[in-house]
Amino acid sequence: MTEAAIETPGGVRVDIAVCTFRRPELAETLRSLAAISVPNGAAIRIIVADNDVEPSAAGLVDALRTEVPFEIDYVHCPASNISIARNACLDNATGDYLAFVDDDETVSRDWLAHLLETALATGAEAVLGPVRAGYDLDAPSWMRRGDFHSTRPVWVGGEIVTGYTCNVLLDRKRPSLAGRRFNLALGRTGGEDTEFFTHMHNDGGGIAYAPDALVYEIVPEKRARFEWLARRRFRSGQTHGRLLVQTAAASGKTAEIVRAAAKSGYCLTASLLFVASPVVRSRYALRAIMHAGVVSGLFGVRELEQYGASEVAAP
Structure with missing residues (x-):
C-alpha cells in the first residue's frame, strides 16, 4: 500500500463497492484493490455485495482478508438482481465517497487517486473513469481492432448526462444522491445504472470524467461475439x-x-x-x-x- 501524491481533506473516507455473482474473478479484483495508491488522509473500506442465492463468495472473501490491507464488509444480498446488490452497497456505505467497480475488473494503481482528484477539482456528484477491454487472441480480429467492449462516457451538448457503475465515484454528501436507489425492476435486464445517473443528472447532479482512472476488463469468450x-x-x-x-x-x-x-x-x-x-x-x-x-x-x-x-x- 503506497500513498498517492494528491492531498485530500483530512479524514476523508472512501468505500469501494464490488457487486458479485458467482465470479471467481472477484479474487483478482480484490487483489488489485489491495495494491492501490491511497491518497494522503484517506481511509479505505471495501464492500462486497454477494447477489447469489447462497453466500457463495463468502469463502473467497475470507481467504483474501489477509492479503487486503483494508476492512472488507461482506454483505449477502440475494438474489440474481443486480439492483438489490447495488442498493445493498448504498445502504451499507458509511464513507464520504462510494466507488463502484465490477467483479470481473482490475483497477490501476492510481485509479482511486485520479477519481478523488477529479471529484475535488470539479465538485461533481459523480466521477466516471474508463474501462479498457482486453481481448484473447481467439476473439475476432475486427472486434479487437474496433475495441467494441471498452467503456467511456458519452457527451451530449458538451456534458455527460448519464453514467455507469463499472467505474465511478459518488459523493454521498450531495443532495441529488440522497436516498437515491437503483430500480429493482431493472435488476435483471440492465439499464438500472443508466436510469440512476440520468435521474441524478436531471435533479442537478453533475457528472465529471477522470480519463486516467483506468480499470481493466478481460473479455470472456462468451462475450467476444x-x-x-x-x-x-x-x-x-x-x-x-x-x-x-x-x-x-x-x-x-x-x-x-x-x-x-x-x-x-x-x-x-x-x-x-x-x-x-x-x-x-x-x-x-x-x-x-x-x-x-x-x-x-x-x-x-x-x-x-x-x-x-x-x-x-x-x-
Missing part, C-alpha cells in the same frame, strides 16, 4: 427509449419513434455499404440495432434480461 454485443446494444436502446417516454408527450413520443427508426435504417444501410470493412460494418450494424432497441423501448416492450442466472446460463 457479435450476438452478445447486439443483445447489449439492443437492451441499451430499450433503456434509452423507456427514459424518453418518461419525458415526452404523446406527440413527442411519435416523433422520437420516427427519429429512432430513421436512424436505425440509416445505420443498417451504412453497414451494408461498408460490408468489405468488418470494423466499420459492425459498428454501423450495432448502432442500427441500438436504435431499433430505442423504438422497442418507446413502444414499451419489456427489456431483455442480461444479469443473474440468465447470464450464467448464456452459452
Whole structure:
C-alpha cells in the first residue's frame, strides 16, 4: 500500500463497492484493490455485495482478508438482481465517497487517486473513469481492432448526462444522491445504472470524467461475439427509449419513434455499404440495432434480461 501524491481533506473516507455473482474473478479484483495508491488522509473500506442465492463468495472473501490491507464488509444480498446488490452497497456505505467497480475488473494503481482528484477539482456528484477491454487472441480480429467492449462516457451538448457503475465515484454528501436507489425492476435486464445517473443528472447532479482512472476488463469468450454485443446494444436502446417516454408527450413520443427508426435504417444501410470493412460494418450494424432497441423501448416492450442466472446460463 503506497500513498498517492494528491492531498485530500483530512479524514476523508472512501468505500469501494464490488457487486458479485458467482465470479471467481472477484479474487483478482480484490487483489488489485489491495495494491492501490491511497491518497494522503484517506481511509479505505471495501464492500462486497454477494447477489447469489447462497453466500457463495463468502469463502473467497475470507481467504483474501489477509492479503487486503483494508476492512472488507461482506454483505449477502440475494438474489440474481443486480439492483438489490447495488442498493445493498448504498445502504451499507458509511464513507464520504462510494466507488463502484465490477467483479470481473482490475483497477490501476492510481485509479482511486485520479477519481478523488477529479471529484475535488470539479465538485461533481459523480466521477466516471474508463474501462479498457482486453481481448484473447481467439476473439475476432475486427472486434479487437474496433475495441467494441471498452467503456467511456458519452457527451451530449458538451456534458455527460448519464453514467455507469463499472467505474465511478459518488459523493454521498450531495443532495441529488440522497436516498437515491437503483430500480429493482431493472435488476435483471440492465439499464438500472443508466436510469440512476440520468435521474441524478436531471435533479442537478453533475457528472465529471477522470480519463486516467483506468480499470481493466478481460473479455470472456462468451462475450467476444457479435450476438452478445447486439443483445447489449439492443437492451441499451430499450433503456434509452423507456427514459424518453418518461419525458415526452404523446406527440413527442411519435416523433422520437420516427427519429429512432430513421436512424436505425440509416445505420443498417451504412453497414451494408461498408460490408468489405468488418470494423466499420459492425459498428454501423450495432448502432442500427441500438436504435431499433430505442423504438422497442418507446413502444414499451419489456427489456431483455442480461444479469443473474440468465447470464450464467448464456452459452
